Amino acid sequence: MTHAIPVFFACNDAYVPHLCVTIVSILENSDAPFSFHVLNQDISEESQNQVLKLGSLRPFDIEFIHVNRGMFGDLKIDAEHVSIETAFRFLVPQIRPEFRKAIYLDCDLVVQDDLKKLWDVEPGQNYAGVVEDLLPRKDYRSHKARIGIRRYFNAGMLLLNLEQIRQDFSVETFLSIERKNRAWFLFADQDVLNFAFANRVIYLPLRWNVVAPVFRNHRRINRDHSYTRQEIVSARNSPAIVHFVGQDKPWVVPRGITAHPCVSEYYRYLRKTPFADQEKQIMRSFPATRIFLRYWWRRPFFFFRLNFWKMWLLKQKIAANAQ
Structure with a gap:
């Protein structure tokens, strides 16, 4: 008997459409059985029923696990585009004590390869299999130190x-780790996990968590990382997971010059969810002309930059494949 692969999410009611996109992307790229476990504090019954409709694509197991916000005390999440739910991943080991291992995914990503390939990796005595973050921050090295x-x-x-x-x-x-180090932690719960796991992790190929900086000019990525230029290019051309980190997410910047190169992939999966009608609303309300003029004002000679045209061609290629 093949056991379902457990995949955990932490989500709020507002993010349910994006959760659906992530689930559809998982199901579309794998024949493996999955069980989805959604940690939340406020997902309504109506929203839960919308997620259950995805069962028409193919069967899967899902449970919505209510989390009491009070158990996290005064934990602070300062980033504007990050909610308290992100800290719910601390609960995953305790929620299902019968599970030997599990996959955790944020809800602002799409899966582009068979997730079973990730599941088949054995972490050994390490705490987790992870992907190194490529942050365009000058203080990255000192933060790691x-x-x-x-x-x-x-x-x-x-x-x-x-x-x-x-x-x-x-x-x-x-x-406790968060409370003791709050004054200098930059990324709240993510810093907690990096601090706690302290190098006892397996680093996976970059393609398993491709963040936005990978699609930008590689020279602007902080150089204090362990990936080669070829690995970055390979991940950009063949991502297994596209992670829409930061504020310019597909539902915030759905098109235009500043949109993520893989924005079309997000909408390709959205059209297969009960929230497909949101695409028109998002496109209609997006001020594309104003965004373009602002970009042009700040970068008047952007069309002379080779990297701009590389990204434009990549975006066109991805959009064509998403049709």
């Missing part, structure tokens, strides 16, 4: 070794 790690991972995709984590950590352990 404060945490005491050589490499810093993005926590939007985690292949979790639940057995190992249960042995060494509890939810209170994670919260």
Whole structure:
């Protein structure tokens, strides 16, 4: 008997359409059985029923697990585009004690390859399989030094070794780390996991969590990382997971010169969800002309830049494949 691959999400009611996009992208790219576990504090019954409609694509198991916000005390999430739900991933090892390992995914991403390939990776005695974060920040190196790690991972995709984590950590352990280091942590719960796991992780190919900077000029990515230029180019051309980090998400910037190169992939999957009609509303309300003029004002000679045309061609190629 083939057991379902457990995939955990942390989501609020407003993010349910994006959760549906992520689930559809998983189902479309794999024949494996999945069980989805949605940690939340406010997803309505109506929204849950909308998610259940995805069962018409093919069967899957799903449960909505209510989380009491109070158990996280005074945990602070300062980023405008990040909600408290992101910290709910601390609960994953305790929620289902029968699971040996699990996959955690953020809801602002699309999966472009068979997730079973990720699942088949064995973490050994490590806490997780992760992908190094490529942050265009000048203070990246000093931040890693404060945490005491050589490499810093993005926590939007985690292949979790639940057995190992249960042995060494509890939810209170994670919260205690955040409280003690709050003054200098930059990314809240993501910093907590980097601090706690302290290099006991397996670093996976970059294509398993391709963040927005990978699609930009590689020279602008912070050079203090371990990926080669060829690995970055390969991940850009063949991403297994496209992670829409930052504020310019597909439903915020759906088209135009500043849109993410893979924005068309998001809408390709959205059209297969009960929220397909949102595409017209988003496109209609987006001030494309104003955004273009603002971009042109700040970068009047952008059309002379080779990287601009590389990204434009990549966006056209991806859009053509999404038709």
